[in-house]
Amino acid sequence: MTERIGVIGAGIVGLAVARELARGRGAEVTVFEGENRVGAHQTGHNSGVVHAGIYYQPGSLKATLCREGAALLRAYCAEHRLPYEEVGKLVVASTGAERPALRALAERARANGVPDIAELDALGLREIEPHAVGVAAVHSPHTAITDFPAVARRLAQDVAELGGSVRLGQRVRALRESATKVEVLAGRRKFAFDAVVACAGLGTDAVAKMAGHPGQVRIVPFKGEYYALVGSAKDLVRGLIYPVPDPRYPFLGIHLTRRIDGEVLVGPNAVLGDVRALLTWPGTRRLAVKHWRTGLAELYGSAVKGAFVRAARRYVPPIAGSDLERTEGGVRAQAVSRDGGMVDDFVVDVHGRVALVRNAPSPAATSSLAIARHIAGIVPALAR
Secondary structure, three states: OOOEEEEEOOOHHHHHHHHHHHHHHOOEEEEEEOOOOOOOOOOOOOOOEEOOOOOOOOOOHHHHHHHHHHHHHHHHHHHOOOOEEOOOEEEEEOOHHHHHHHHHHHHHHHHOOOOOOEEEEHHHHHHHOOOOOOOEEEEEOOOEEEOHHHHHHHHHHHHHHOOOEEEEOOOEEEEEEOOOOEEEEEOOEEEEEOEEEEOOHHHHHHHHHHOOOOOOEEEEEEEEEEEEEOHHHHHHOOOEEEEOOOOOOOOOOOEEEEOOOOOEEEEOOOEEOOOHHHHHOHHHHHHHHHOHHHHHHHHHHHHOHHHHHHHHHOOOOOOOHHHEEEEEEEEEEEEEEOOOOEOOOOEEEEEOOEEEEEEOOOOHHHHHHHHHHHHHOOHHHHHO
């Protein structure tokens, strides 16, 4: 008997999960998406970087699935003639005080199996990025860029070709689990499934509540604002130039990113996207208290273009204020615990016949095909 599995969310993770269940198991899958297109939220609002696995705690799901996912994504893009370019990434220490953290980052990258990691001095980094400056850098030559919305559209096509369906404009309104099935009310129709996998991103909390499992974390939306280099300034950046990250904070800081379309982004900052989150979840208030200095700096950067210019010039001095113009921003759905901690790793909870993807921030797009395999390994115990 063919299994029927529902997937909530047509971002790149949800579509990859649906494809994996249909392709690997022969399940009949139905994907529900409240928007009128796939990849409308995080998938369609990111810089397009295919991460190599430099930053993540060795042995974590992020580290493992990022490395696996990047390899799978590279092969998938080649198979379907989707854009994929290894432009490389430089993580640059701008002062001597950042050298120890940079060295630790190189060690972590090697522990994660990131290939061909190189530690460079000031002259060496300029061989990679002639207009960049710094006292040292870590170079990841196989860090790549792609078009994640195009990948999502191809995954949706795969789902349809495998006999599944992607129901756009069908927001899930209710979900009820029994001993033998999960009923889903989407739009005006009711569906019955053997199991449901929720990959709902910003809508995770609502779906978890419907399922009767609100849990001990909540999704907090962070807006990422970007500027783009214009004119000849685009030629100042060949690939990806990142700062040494602050280990106390999960965001990577303002960086310079060449996109697959040739544009070069400067950003993002990380601004709390929904003030209501401060009022409805104690963890968000504790987070704000814990990181208030960083939060003020991000708000300042949001209001003042000069903050972006200074951040960019720290690594590429020829950039001027006239070289930047505001462009489309991004969004990150970040799980925050009750004590105010930002959940670092990917988290998938299983409750009976319902699997909830609780936390899938960056590098979820890079890792999507590997995340799908991981989740598919959980679903058999639910649906059979």
